[in-house]
Amino acid sequence: MVRRIVELKRDRNAVILAHNYQRPEVQDVADFTGDSLELSRLAASAKQDVIVFCGVRFMAETAAILCPEKRVLLPVLEAGCALADTATAMQVWRMRQLHPLAVVVAYVNTSAAVKAESDLCCTSGNAVEVVRSVEPGHPVIFVSDRNLGQYAARMTGRHVILWEGSCPTHAAVSAADIRRAKSKHPEAQVIAHPECRPEVLDLADHVAGTAGMLAYAAEQPPGTAVLVATDLGVIHRLRKENPDKAFFPATDYLVCPTMKLTTLEDVLRSLETMEPGITVEEAVRVNARRALDRMMAVRETSG
Ligand code: SF4
Known part of the structure; x- marks a missing residue:
């Protein structure tokens, strides 16, 4: 095949x-x-x-x-993506009417229609920089992941209006799961995706999207053990690229079904x-492209 x-x-x-x-x-x-x-x-x-x-x-x-x-x-x-499904363009438009001074930042995990209704996009890797780039004095409406929005708010001190959406896979990880995994691998570092809950991020040595996780793992010395709090699929690539290090899932159920x-x-x-x-559709595409281009103009961080 x-x-x-x-x-x-x-x-x-x-x-x-x-x-x-x-x-x-x-x-x-x-x-x-x-x-x-x-x-x-x-x-x-x-x-x-x-x-x-x-x-x-x-x-x-x-x-x-x-x-x-x-x-x-x-x-x-x-x-599809259960997180992206938590936001529609109409809901974003209504939210904007409630907060006319706000800048709408759409996580890339949203539909094209939601991106078209937003001012700029962000990824898990650059959400902090994108929120920081918004002119002070303007609140940020952060669509679609509540945990990522909260993380960006904590890191920047900016006023972020959070969306009631989360990724069912990442939000299912608990602080108890991390402590349990740590008790099995006490020497391991913990890397966690910012879609995880705040109490999980508090226990992490490094918070990053998947690209940031791969970069972080590459920098660690041979023999390093790492607990990974994101979809298990990443572990395949982490092991392939770092055969001299050990990677363990933070839980066995970190699997995105779709x-x-x-x-x-x-x-x-x-x-x-x-x-x-x-x-x-072309009209949606052009507006969504503008939001993506504005994101690309913001310097990316590895985290
Ligand atoms: S892990 Fe799956 S459900 Fe969660 S944000 Fe990614 S694609 Fe969506």
């Missing part, structure tokens, strides 16, 4: 991008693995005509926003049929 995927990829002039949370075998067949922003940037600069986005819908939409001339395929159309929907069979079928394609 892998051979057939590789042949078809060449025939279709396609590139396969896989998020760090994808199944290991899907990560291994991909040309590039990364977080949603890294993959969108790769999509935008790709020479190929077709992008097979192994991730969830908002990521494929972001690729379609950044490169409308390419055909973007999402192998499993039902692969990120695991995509199989090799789905990737193959998508390349055979060139479906399902993801497109974004």
Whole structure:
């Protein structure tokens, strides 16, 4: 099956991008693995005509926003994001009416329509810098992840109006889970995704999105043990890139169900049929692109 995927990829002039949370075998067949922003940037600069986005819908939409001339395929159309589903464009518009001085920052884990209704976007890696970049005196409406918004507020001291949304996978981790894992691996450092609850972040040695976690792990000396509080899919890449270090999941249930929907069979079928394609209506695309471009203009941090 892998051979057939590789042949078809060449025939279709396609590139396969896989998020760090994808199944290991899907990560291994991909040309590039990364977080949603890294993959969108790769999509935008790709020479190929077709992008097979192994991730969830908002990521494929972001690729379609950044490169409308390419055909973007999402192998499993039902692969959505429970966090992105907590916000609609109409809700964001209403919130803006309630806080007319506020600047709306949309986490990339939102639909294209929500991005279009926002002033600028952010990722888990640059949320702190993006919130800090907002002109003082303006509150920030932070859509969609409450925990990430709260983390950015703590780090910047800015007035952040939080959205009532969270990632069910990350928000399920408790401080007790971390303490339990620490008792099994007392020497291990803890790295946690900022979508985790504040009491979990308080126990972490390092807080970062997946790209920041990979960079942090690479800097640690050989023999380092690390407990990872994000989707287990990242551990595949951490182990591959750092064979001289040990990585353990903070809990066994840190698994995003929709990120695991995509199989090799789905990737193959998508390349055979060139479906399902993801497109974004032009008026929405242009406004969403503006919010993404404003984010890109803000200097990124590794955290
Ligand atoms: S891990 Fe959470 S935020 Fe990421 S795709 Fe899954 S549900 Fe959405």
